[in-house]
């Protein structure tokens with residue numbers, strides 16, 4: 001569709017019009033619309049970033065999630081709140097740690113299979129969920145650029161700063177690449193996706209592992225519902241393996257994962273005026289084999305109380321009491337195949353790293369019978 005010179009107004013599905021919406025023509029008549037367009041940039045017509053959902057709504061969401069989580073027993077917090085600027089930087093540093101094999105293993109696997117995946121799908125659009133720094137994406141973009149005259153990349157991420165930065169860098173590296181960045185919290189509902197001849201959605205890094213059933217299926221179904229038969233999903237999944245390997249990856253010697261875990265408390269301090277002392281919490285990570293997931297918790301070193309003025313709430317902790325901050329599920333081929341099938345995708349390719357540590361699953365949206 002974006003190959004055409006005249007693109008109909010409904011470049012987006014399920015488009016909602018906002019009264020103050022401003023519409024701007026992009027390049028040769030293509031249009032992007034949203035509640036609050038940030039771009040296109042004055043200096044680069046192939047770069048466009050728009051925001052879905054306002055910071056105000058995001059903060060309300062944080063407030064209600066924190067209230068619900070910290071008044072529950074056992075206490076818990078959603079892992080998506082690790083990722084403010086500092087948390088994103090910490091996660092980036094974790095990806096380079098010797099113990100955190102996930103990122104480099106997936107990267108090497110992608111280098112090996114990206115050409116075959118791009119050849120099989122022949123996408124016009126690469127849509128990436130949780131694109132972050134878009135490091136591994138370049139492997140896919142290299143293959144895409146070779147096979148497409150006018151490739152389109154659609155990074156979707158909650159972090160606007162990160163998105164802007166990586167989108168700008170990608171535009172410099174790939175002169176023919178059109179970048180439509182979407183700043184959105186896709187856990188709160190997937191933003192409308194650009195319509196294209198053939199779309200490949202990539203969800204890498206085993207981030208799907210943060211979603212416990214049935215939330216995993218809900219997310220994949222939402223993706224499938226925005227796609228058409230023939231479109232595809234590339235899912236990166238960390239695989240079940242020796243407990244010691246898994247636990248080291250989430251409790252590194254340098255202590256970066258511990259800082260990353262405690263960062264969620266700093267986020268709550270800043271956003272809700274709380275007085276968490278992160279040093280009063282110990283980082284705990286272990287593999288729960290029965291649930292096939294690594295769990296991260298924060299354990300109070302001593303009994304104390306924390307006040308959260310924005311919620312008008314005081315939370316007390318017993319000595320040793322924990323906050324469950326993350327589940328990182330570990331997968332098998334069977335589990336992934338079943339998850340994909342129950343969400344509307346047929347498993348078309350399954351590629352494992354040579355050490356069977358990590359896999360890439362290619363799911364294809366089923367052609368309607």
Ligand code: AVJ
Pocket residue numbers: 094102205206207209210249250257260326327328
């Ligand atoms: C980004 C969710 C894939 O679960 O391995 C890294 C986050 N947590 N170290 C993961 C994380 C602790 C990461 N994901």
